[in-house]
Amino acid sequence: MFLQFLIICLFTMAVRGTLVNPFYRSKPGCSAMCGDIKIPYPFGIGNDTGCSLDNSFYVTCNMSESPPKLYLGSSNIEIYNIFDTELRVKTGVSYRCYHSNGTVSSEFSYNWTSLSTLTFSAKNMFKVIGCDDYAVITGEGGGDYFSSGCIGLCSKQPDALTRRVSLRQGCCQNSISKGLQFYNVTLNRFRNNPDVSSSSSSNCSLAFLSEEHCFQFQTNHADDWDLRDRIESNAAVVLDWVIASEQTTNCSESNMCKDNSECYDVHGGGYRCECKEGYYGNPYLDQGCQDINECEHPQIYACHGDCINTPGNYTCTCPLGYVGDNLKSRFGYCERQATTHSKKLGIIFILLGVILGTGILALAIWMSKVVQKRKEKKRRDKFFKRNGGLLFQQQTSSGEDAIERTRMFSARELQKATDQYNRNRIVGRGGQGTVYKGMLPNGKIVAVKKSVLVDETQVESFINEVFLLSQISHRNVVKLLGCCLETEVPILVYEFVSNGDLFQFIHDESYEFPTFWSIRITIATEVAGALSYMHSATSIPIYHRDIKSSNILLDEKFRAKLSDFGISKSVMGDQTHLSTLVKGTYGYLDPEYFQSNQFTEKSDVYSFGIVLVELLTGKKPIYSIGPGEMRSLATLILSMDERLILENIDDRVVSDGPKEQLIAVAKLAKRCLNLNGKLRPTMKEVATDLEGIRSSSH
Numbered sequence: 202m203f204l205q206f207l208i209i210c211l212f213t214m215a216v217r218g219t220l221v222n223p224f225y226r227s228k229p230g231c232s233a234m235c236g237d238i239k240i241p242y243p244f245g246i247g248n249d250t251g252c253s254l255d256n257s258f259y260v261t262c263n264m265s266e267s268p269p270k271l272y273l274g275s276s277n278i279e280i281y282n283i284f285d286t287e288l289r290v291k292t293g294v295s296y297r298c299y300h301s302n303g304t305v306s307s308e309f310s311y312n313w314t315s316l317s318t319l320t321f322s323a324k325n326m327f328k329v330i331g332c333d334d335y336a337v338i339t340g341e342g343g344g345d346y347f348s349s350g351c352i353g354l355c356s357k358q359p360d361a362l363t364r365r366v367s368l369r370q371g372c373c374q375n376s377i378s379k380g381l382q383f384y385n386v387t388l389n390r391f392r393n394n395p396d397v398s399s400s401s402s403s404n405c406s407l408a409f410l411s412e413e414h415c416f417q418f419q420t421n422h423a424d425d426w427d428l429r430d431r432i433e434s435n436a437a438v439v440l441d442w443v444i445a446s447e448q449t450t451n452c453s454e455s456n457m458c459k460d461n462s463e464c465y466d467v468h469g470g471g472y473r474c475e476c477k478e479g480y481y482g483n484p485y486l487d488q489g490c491q492d493i494n495e496c497e498h499p500q501i502y503a504c505h506g507d508c509i510n511t512p513g514n515y516t517c518t519c520p521l522g523y524v525g526d527n528l529k530s531r532f533g534y535c536e537r538q539a540t541t542h543s544k545k546l547g548i549i550f551i552l553l554g555v556i557l558g559t560g561i562l563a564l565a566i567w568m569s570k571v572v573q574k575r576k577e578k579k580r581r582d583k584f585f586k587r588n589g590g591l592l593f594q595q596q597t598s599s600g601e602d603a604i605e606r607t608r609m610f611s612a613r614e615l616q617k618a619t620d621q622y623n624r625n626r627i628v629g630r631g632g633q634g635t636v637y638k639g640m641l642p643n644g645k646i647v648a649v650k651k652s653v654l655v656d657e658t659q660v661e662s663f664i665n666e667v668f669l670l671s672q673i674s675h676r677n678v679v680k681l682l683g684c685c686l687e688t689e690v691p692i693l694v695y696e697f698v699s700n701g702d703l704f705q706f707i708h709d710e711s712y713e714f715p716t717f718w719s720i721r722i723t724i725a726t727e728v729a730g731a732l733s734y735m736h737s738a739t740s741i742p743i744y745h746r747d748i749k750s751s752n753i754l755l756d757e758k759f760r761a762k763l764s765d766f767g768i769s770k771s772v773m774g775d776q777t778h779l780s781t782l783v784k785g786t787y788g789y790l791d792p793e794y795f796q797s798n799q800f801t802e803k804s805d806v807y808s809f810g811i812v813l814v815e816l817l818t819g820k821k822p823i824y825s826i827g828p829g830e831m832r833s834l835a836t837l838i839l840s841m842d843e844r845l846i847l848e849n850i851d852d853r854v855v856s857d858g859p860k861e862q863l864i865a866v867a868k869l870a871k872r873c874l875n876l877n878g879k880l881r882p883t884m885k886e887v888a889t890d891l892e893g894i895r896s897s898s899h
């Protein structure tokens with residue numbers, strides 16, 4: 202009865218499967234896979250088959266097991282995966298059991314001193330599960346000795362009525378030093394806790410090595426043996442591998458690094474090879490590393506303008522007549538040179554004016570300024586009338602009073618707020634414009650969206666956004682504070698949302714905030730709620746039409762705010778779809794809409810499904826699986842069963858995402874991605890399902 206609910210423990214789940222650098226190929230002519238485990242060279246199947254670099258890298262694949270299993274050399278140590286510097290193998294659990302008739306114990310050791318290429322990674326932790334038990338780990342590697350220990354203590358026998366034990370009771374973990382090649386474990390018991398030693402129940406203590414990042418584990422009825430099995434079949438030990446043999450253990454003596462790769466010595470012995478920057482391939486294979494044609498992978502190597510591949514790099518230039526900035530970043534852009542040209546001309550004019558500052562000229566300038574001011578005012582009036590007119594048209598055709606609810610800003614007010622649209626104030630670039638951070642005279646921080654290129658066709662989309670957003674009032678939709686109609690293309694003013702967007706949250710490695718599962722599922726639920734509201738609760742249904750992670754903003758409390766309604770549409774009366782030119786973002790586009798040009802509410806559901814999969818897997822909607830090979834997230838998830846889905850879950854959510862929730866969300870995503878729109882759930886059903894899944898953890 203005792204250990205039964207004591208075992209709320211933290212341990213690792215093995216990251217199994219196919220998350221291998223796609224550029225790490227096997228040797229030509231050798232098996233590349235064992236089941237779904239990739240075997241990159243220098244590893245290879247079979248002793249003396251020439252597929253592995255030498256005997257220390259040979260592995261065995263047993264195809265008669267299902268799924269096929271991979272073993273280290275001729276041993277029975279199962280390999281879960283092989284990465285470019287490390288591999289994961291099944292862990293061994295030491296245990297000591299106490300029976301009424303005496304003691305049974307088993308200790309465990311690993312000895313890899315004969316394979317000079319493998320060492321235990323410092324990513325592993327030494328873990329002990331038990332009450333009143335301690336374990337000692339002794340190890341050595343590269344001539345150094347290491348020893349450490351861990352004590353599992355339970356302060357009190359848990360109250361059988363409340364059945365609550367504080368987290369980590371009876372559990373302990375400790376780090377190990379890097380470079381160990383051998384370890385053994387000894388388990389023992391203090392016998393000073395009467396609750397435990399006199400108890401007839403708590404009888405086994407366990408100790409093992411496994412990767413640090415953990416997930417919560419709770420068992421209510423499993424007995425100790427069951428737990429040991431579950432650890433052995435779920436926890437992995439991380440091993441670092443290096444190239445090493447007796448004679449050549451560092452780069453200067455001899456190295457196997459092929460063309461376009463670099464050799465680096467590994468602290469503690471051995472060396473590894475790495476492709477030079479801008480090259481891909483397997484640096485240990487004869488063909489060496491090849492130049493990446495970055496221009497073919499715009500999703501990874503951004504280029505605004507014309508892209509030219511160069512060895513190891515690529516260049517980006519704006520087309521003739523355009524100038525730009527940050528061409529290789531996500532925020533880069535090219536703009537018509539004319540604008541800067543005329544600015545320069547203006548400066549020269551003013552300089553000339555100063556130099557030739559005669560009274561007549563001054564007078565002339567003064568006069569021209571007056572004229573210009575008048576012209577400027579006329580222009581503003583003209584734009585205001587046209588833009589306001591368009592908005593007015595939209596609202597009269599719908600019976601909504603959009604203008605009434607929208608605050609009008611003057612062009613000058615917004616110029617001041619954004620420090621003349623200072624580049625340093627840029628916080629993002631949407632489909633139709635640049636977003637600046639601005640401060641109103643009353644100190645309120647706002648986001649100001651301005652079109653980059655002056656383009657008549659954008660007027661409509663900006664007006665459209667004003668109109669739609671002024672009708673939506675939902676806490677998970679970005680709030681439109683007002684707009685400025687005095688400019689050629691209207692400028693929109695929103696509430697400022699401080700924590701970037703969901704794209705950065707998932708894919709940007711420099712994103713500085715936690716990206717836990719609990720936050721992710723909350724975001725998903727909120728976005729689904731907002732979409733469900735737009736589809737069914739507003740007076741006229743509104744389709745967003747450009748759902749993607751970069752259009753979901755996050756505020757300081759990581760609440761989701763749906764944004765960018767530039768191409769959204771409201772649907773009148775009993776219309777069920779819109780026939781339009783296909784707009785949206787590649788990767789998120791509903792294939793059915795792409796073929797039929799008919800946008801239905803289920804097309805938003807599809808795009809939302811892609812966002813769900815992004816949240817689960819941490820992959821981009823279109824991602825590269827090798828040179829010239831791109832894969833879409835939708836095809837990936839649709840081809841997967843439960844087990845494969847769990848293997849492809851983002852490492853960062855594995856630690857706190859309950860397995861049932863992850864599976865449930867993956868299943869829901871699959872339904873959203875059904876190729877037949879009619880079979881997809883409605884946004885309302887999706888929102889309800891997500892709410893249910895989210896609350897299932899409590």
Ligand SMILES: *[C@@H]1O[C@H](CO)[C@@H](O)[C@H](O)[C@H]1NC(C)=O
Binds near residue numbers: 248249256274275
């Ligand atoms: C692998 O082959 C080598 C050379 O034939 C042999 O010395 C070694 O014992 C073999 N190892 C195993 C595990 O079969």
Ligand SMILES: *[C@@H]1O[C@H](CO)[C@@H](O)[C@H](O)[C@H]1NC(C)=O
Binds near residue numbers: 263
């Ligand atoms: C492969 O696995 C099967 C089934 O577990 C087992 O019977 C067989 O002995 C294994 N073969 C080798 C070479 O280990």
Ligand SMILES: *[C@@H]1O[C@H](CO)[C@@H](O)[C@H](O)[C@H]1NC(C)=O
Binds near residue numbers: 300
């Ligand atoms: C004690 O009991 C366990 C199971 O109850 C058994 O496996 C073990 O062999 C026994 N040990 C001795 C020394 O009798």
Ligand SMILES: *[C@@H]1O[C@H](CO)[C@@H](O)[C@H](O)[C@H]1NC(C)=O
Binds near residue numbers: 312313314315383
């Ligand atoms: C590990 O194995 C090697 C070779 O099999 C042996 O020489 C060495 O003594 C072993 N080390 C320990 C600590 O058992």
Ligand SMILES: *[C@@H]1O[C@H](CO)[C@@H](O)[C@H](O)[C@H]1NC(C)=O
Binds near residue numbers: 340
């Ligand atoms: C564990 O290894 C150390 C050396 O690394 C050795 O001194 C000790 O005897 C070993 N213990 C057991 C139980 O094998």
Ligand SMILES: *[C@@H]1O[C@H](CO)[C@@H](O)[C@H](O)[C@H]1NC(C)=O
Binds near residue numbers: 299
């Ligand atoms: C642990 O103790 C319980 C209760 O005495 C007993 O039923 C169970 O068989 C024991 N487990 C082991 C592995 O000895």
